[in-house]
Amino acid sequence: MGERESEQFEAVLQYLKEARGFDFTGYKRTSLARRVRRRMGQVGVADFPDYVDLLQVSSDEFDALFNTILINVTGFFRDPDAWAYLAEEVVPALLAERGPEDPVRVWSAGCASGQEAYSLAMLLADALGPDRFRQRVKIYATDVDEEALAQARQASYAAAEVEGVDEDRLHRYFEQQGQRHVFRKDLRRSVIFGRNDLVQDAPISRIDLLVCRNTLMYFNAETQSMVLNRFHFALAPRGLLFLGKAEMLLSHSRIFDPVDLKRRVFRRTPGNAAGLGGIGAQPVPVERVGEVGGLGELREHAFSASPVAQVVVTGEDIVALVNQQAEALFGLSPRDIGKPLRDLEVSYRPVELRGYVEQAKVDRRAIRIKDVQWTRAPGDPVWFEIHVNPLVHTDNGLLGVTIVFHDVTAARKLLDDLEHANRQLESAYEELQSTNEELETTNEELQSTVEELETTNEELQSTNEELETMNEELQSTNDELQAINDTLRERSAELDEVNDFMAAILSSVQAGIVVVDADLRVLVWNRGIEDLWGLRQDEAVGAHLLNLDIGLPVGELRSAVRTALSGEVEGGTLRIEAINRRGRGTTVRVVVSPLRAPAGGTNGAIIVMEAVGEG
Known part of the structure; x- marks a missing residue:
């Protein structure tokens, strides 16, 4: 890039830092510019100022650009040989150096979508067992990409994404949900995801194993050095650093010692080069320009006035020098000079010194004894x-x-205050993580409830449609019934007309007419028969013919009626002597005919009576 173009590109980086808090100034310029240009080509922007304008008007473009810059290439147990070495050598040694109840703190820096963090969880769960893993292990997984972190928290992966996990681990650590594999929730609680920018944010402290694979290679040399110094601060004594194949640390051997260079495993050195070098080295002769008088007295006063307590013993462990701070602190006096060190209380309190003194004499090297506590009654511990x-x-x-x-x-x-503050921060972070997971669970439950309500609504809608269909069918049936009812009403009217017509005919006939059914019960009793015998219609209809109390000897009709009912003959004509309604004797001509049914057969008999003369 030319000078002007370089300035424009730096303006893009500065805008990203001010607008979104992403500081890419520590990244290698060539690869960074190449990725920004790739994104510009995808959206059809030719130069950097125009791309800044696009970023200002499109918030979605930030996410697309970050996804292009932060290439989240990851996978479960990526580089299997290195992970096998970690499982077989590094993790057992790390656990052996710690007590059975000591916590194990792991940091996955640049975790992307979480595969690396869950790979570490499976290794440690294999080594400790799931129960001890949940009790002892905390895995802090960080990245600058919020979208990748959101995916990592879901812990849900497609079949192609879990190809690096063997069948046994896949069965033990994942649950099948449809076409996806979800990491076990009880173990997932030990993996804490959060945003952390390795360049800007403070590192996590007291880490036993720090995994940062193929991330440093994107930074320039100066930024790499700064990040590695932060890693050195983050690691506990004898903490381990696990890098990717593209990262060597050859220029940082002063703060990290290689454990296995091929697999890129390094151990934190106890201190930096300036803090550890030269203590036990042989003095270099110095050519003196001139002699200074009174050096012996000067050295004696300087040693005595030193603000740090010091005791000097000879090669035979005889106390040779004690300064004022040592006298005040340990109750020594000039009378103790010349005594063997073993005879003084300071030789074993606050710590047993004689073994360390002997070791320093034999090895000819400095020894540092850390974290020595001494309580001087009644004061606070020192x-x-x-x-x-x-x-x-x-x-x-x-x-x-x-x-x-x-x-x-x-x-x-x-x-101690810092450690306490870190514990409080960690506890608050874990509570926040737990609250976040509870909120996510509540959100899922609410989503499920919404889906159930939508399903219920659809079912009610379907039921409503069915009821509308049934209502239409009922309405159609009602219309049909109404039409039938109208037809019946018309037929009834017609029948009434027929009945009235038949009644008129029966009333108009002078002869008496009686119609009986097959059981000889009276069905028709016309006006002519009323005049003949004096018995009203309502008294006769429904009664048995042979039980009627009239002047006609009805018993004489039985044979003729039975014959008509049989249908064998058309009945017959009889002349019967009877007593009419006036009490006079009369001769009655009786004609009996069968009542034919439309379909054939006989339903009853028709009896016609006519008086032919009075006696």
Whole structure:
């Protein structure tokens, strides 16, 4: 890029930092510019100022650009040989160095969509068992990409994404949900996801194993150095760093020692080069320009006035020098000079010194004793860091040993306060994570309830449609019934007309007419028969013919009626002597005919009576 184009590109990076808080200034410019140009080509923008304008008007473009820059290439157990070494050598050694109840803190920096963090969880669960894993292990998984972190928290992966997991682990650590595999929820609670920018944000502290694979290679040398110093601060003593194949740390050997260079596993050194070098080295002869008088007295006063408590013993462990701070702190006096160190209380309190003194003399190297606590009644406890340094002559002859007591109480208190604050922060973070998971669960339940309500609504809609259909059918049936009813009403009217017509005919006929059914019960009793016998219609209809109390000897009709009912003949004509309604004797001509049914057969008989003369 030219100078002008380079300035325009830096303006893009500055805008990203101000607008979204992403600081890409530590990334390698060539690869970073190549990825930004790739995104510009996808949206059809030619130069950097126009792309800044696009970012200002389109918030979605930020996410697309970050996804292009932050290439989240990851997978379960990526580089199987390195992960196998981690499982077989590194993790067992790490656990062996700690007590059975000690917590294990792991940091997956640049975790992307979570496969690396869950790979670590499976390794540690294999080594400890699920129950001990839940009790002891905390895995902090961080990234700058919020979208990738959201996917990681879901812990849901397609079949192609879990190809690196063997069948046994897939069965033990994942649950099948449709076409996806979801990491076990009880173990997932030990994996804490959060946003962390390795360049800007403070590192997590007291980490036993820090995994940052193929992330440093995107930074320039200066940013790499800064991030590695933060990693050194984050790791606990003897903490381990696991990098990717593209990262070597050859220029940072002063703060990390290689454990296995091929697999990119390194161990944190106890301190930096400036803090550890030169303590036990042989002094370099210095050419003096001139002599200074009174050096012996000057050295004696300088040693005595030193603000740090010091005791010097000879090669035979005889106390040679004690300064004022040591006298005040441990109750020593000039009378103790010349005594063997073993005869003084300071030799075993606050710590057993004689073994360290002997080791310093034999090894000809400095020894540092950390975290030494001493309680001086009735005051508060005091913390020391004791340095035991051999005093070696130019010909490597041993002159003696100096014992320096550094009071680190204030620093220790600060560390304790920091540790307490970190624990509180961790607890708050875990509570926040738990609350977030509960909210996610509640959201899922609400979503499920909404879906159920939608299903119920659809079912009610379907039921309503069915009821409308049934209502239409009922309405149609009602219309049909109404039509039938109208037809019946018309037929009834017609029948009434027929009945009235028949009644008129029966009333108009002068002869008496009786119609009986097959059981000889009277069906018709016309006006002519009423006049003949004096018995009203309502008294006769329904009665048995043979039970009628009239002047006609009805018993004589039985044979003729039976014959008509049989249908064998048309009945017959009889002349019967009877008594009419006036009490006079009369001769009655009786004609009996069968009542034919439309379909054939006989339903009853028709009896016609007519008076033919009075006696």
